[in-house]
Ligand SMILES: Nc1nc2c(ncn2[C@@H]2O[C@H](COP(=O)(O)OP(=O)(O)OP(=O)(O)O)[C@@H](O)[C@H]2O)c(=O)[nH]1
C-alpha cells in the first residue's frame with residue numbers, strides 16, 4: 596500500500612487535495628498539526644490490499660441460496676435505511692444533528708439516543724447545539740474545588756487498570772496533601788509491594804516530598820498497617836494495576852472493609868469499551884474517579900459518556916506526566932468543550948455523510964428486533 600503525505604493550510608483544503616489527487620474514495624490514514632497547517636497521510640482506495648474473490652470460499656447448495664437471500668435482504672435494508680435516514684432528517688433534522696455531534700465526539704449511542712429524545716422542540720440548529728452543550732455540562736458529575744477530597748483527608752486507595760497512571764497520580768496527590776496538611780501528616784503506602792520495583796517508584800516520590808512510606812505485602816498486611824497510621828491526616832495507598840477482566844481486580848470490597856475510600860484512576864485515551872470495562876470494575880462503589888492521560892486523548896467523549904451514565908463524580912483530571920503540576924480539579928464546561936472539539940477532528944474513524952444511512956440501517960434493524968421481541972414476549976406472557 597503506498598501512502599502519500601499532503602500538507603495544507605487546513606483540514607478541508609487537505610481533504611480536497613487528497614480527493615483531487617487520489618480519487619473520491621481515497622482513505623485518510625492520519626492527520627496531525629503541521630507548521631503550515633495540517634499534515635494528512637492518505638492512500639488511494641485501490642492501493643489497499645484486498646483479497647481476490649476467488650480466495651473466499653463460495654458457499655455450496657442450499658447455503659448458497661441462503662447467502663444470496665441474506666445479500667438481497669442486506670441490499671433492501673440499506674435502501675430502506677437510506678429512505679428512513681432521509682425521512683428522519685427531513686422530519687427531525689435537529690435531533691439527527693445532535694446525534695451526529697455526539698457520535699463524532701466519541702459519545703456512545705445509548706446516551707446519544709437518550710439526549711436526542713429529550714431535545715426541546717422549536718429550536719434552531721445553533722440553539723440545539725447550545726442546549727446539547729448545556730445538558731452535557733449539567734450532567735457531568737464533577738466535584739468542585741470546595742469539595743476537594745484531599746483537604747478533607749482520610750484514607751484513599753488508587754485503583755485501576757495496568758498503567759492507567761495510579762502511581763504518578765498518587766505522587767501528585769501527595770504533593771497537594773503536603774501543601775495542605777504538612778509532610779508529617781501525610782503517609783504513602785505501597786500495597787503492591789510484591790511486584791518488583793513497585794515500591795521503588797514510590798520511594799523516590801516519598802523522599803522528594805519528605806513523607807513517610809510504608810510497604811504492605813498484601814491486603815492482610817495493609818489491614819494491620821492502617822490503624823498504625825491513625826495520626827496521619829492523609830494516607831494514600833497505591834495498588835497494583837489489573838486488567839478489568841482479571842479476577843484480582845475485584846479486591847475493592849477488601850479495601851472498603853478497611854474504611855479506605857477508593858478512587859478509580861481511568862485513562863481517558865482508551866477505546867470507549869475499555870473505559871466502560873474499567874468504569875464497571877473499578878468505578879463501582881468508588882468515592883470518585885480521576886481521569887488521566889487527557890493530553891493523549893484526542894476524543895475524550897467516551898470517558899465523559901461513561902462518567903455521565905455511571906454518575907461517578909470526577910475528582911481530578913490529569914493532563915501530563917509532570918509531578919505535581921499536571922493535576923487539576925475538573926471543570927465541566929472545559930471538558931465538554933474539549934470533547935465536542937474532538938468531534939471536529941478529521942480522522943479515518945469519523946463517519947462521512949454517506950456512512951450515516953448505514954448507521955441508520957443498524958438502528959432501524961435494532962428497533963425492528965426490539966419490536967419483534969416485545970410482541971413475542973407479550974405472546975408468551977413474558978415481561
Ligand atoms: N501523557 C500522560 N502520561 C501519564 C499521565 N499519567 C501517568 N502517565 C504516564 O503513564 C505511565 C504509567 O504511569 P504509572 O503511574 O506508573 O501507572 P500505574 O497505573 O501506576 O501503572 P501500574 O502500577 O503498572 O498498573 C508513566 O509513564 C506515567 O508517566 C497523564 O496524565 N498523561
Ligand SMILES: [Mg+2]
Pocket residue numbers: 761762763833834835836
Ligand atoms: Mg503503579
